Amino acid sequence: MSDSATYQPAKIWHWNKNNGGRFASINRPTAGATHQKTLPAGHHPLQLYSLATPNGVKVTVMLEELLALGHAGAEYDAWLIRIDESDQFGSGFVEINPNSKIPALLDRSSEPPVRVFESGAILLYLAEKFGALLPTTHAARTECLNWLFWQMGSAPFLGGGFGHFYAYAPTKIEYAIDRFAMEVKRQLDVLDRHLAEHEYLAGEAYSIADIAVWPWYGALVRGLLYDAGEFLQVQDYAHVQRWATAIAERPAVRRGRMVNRSFGELSSQLHERHDASDFHTRTQDKLQPSAPAGAKGP
């Protein structure tokens, strides 16, 4: 690899398979399946194929919140997709998400089944299916969707931009870290100013907007993302801190964070989830710890 100070792009870009990046082994410039692999399926209509990165946690928190609200139809089977082992490039997964990224959901309650990919689309799909966690008046619903789409547009700057260059890139490039640190701090300020005047993102009620934003920005201000709490001085965002702590304490959020988690403390991992009782009877203690999957940028 050339020195970043002297690098000049070639006339035509060529794929350098071993560029030293943390995810070099799974990154590639083409789409589609690389191998045949049928996905497992359980008994519930909802089949989730995911991993407990921030994008995956959005959906497991949503499903646990729906169940806590009494929507028995939200019972689900959650299957672990190990992105560091290229599960997302298996033929069965690609049929559900041609973009080869977790999370992906298959709803078999209708015929033909409905596939849903992109975490924001999954949250909206579930909110509409169960009539929950999405305000019903046009104006309030629009404000909720404003923040949901804000998250989908903003998190790539935090994950793929700041997180990538601060934590994962093989060399520390000042220009890139500087550019994305500034943008992430600006985003935190956007949230902080809004949360100074509103309990939750869409107003006074907890909604899919909070469920989308919390796994990224809530984790960041709690110092759980990229080990960047001090660098970004996250304690300065007092209103985001207040909001992040309140959401972290919700029982459904605590459960949702565990599902499809294959890294971190063994006691925090539930690799697969098929029934509410799995949280109590999980056999994780018998499993060997896995290598951290981390939060790969979107």
Ligand SMILES: N[C@@H](CCC(=O)N[C@@H](CS)C(=O)NCC(=O)O)C(=O)O
């Ligand atoms: N915009 C997508 C982003 C999903 C995403 O980036 N997923 C990552 C994990 S957080 C992934 O599956 N990466 C695997 C890969 O890039 O091959 C969403 O919100 O669903």
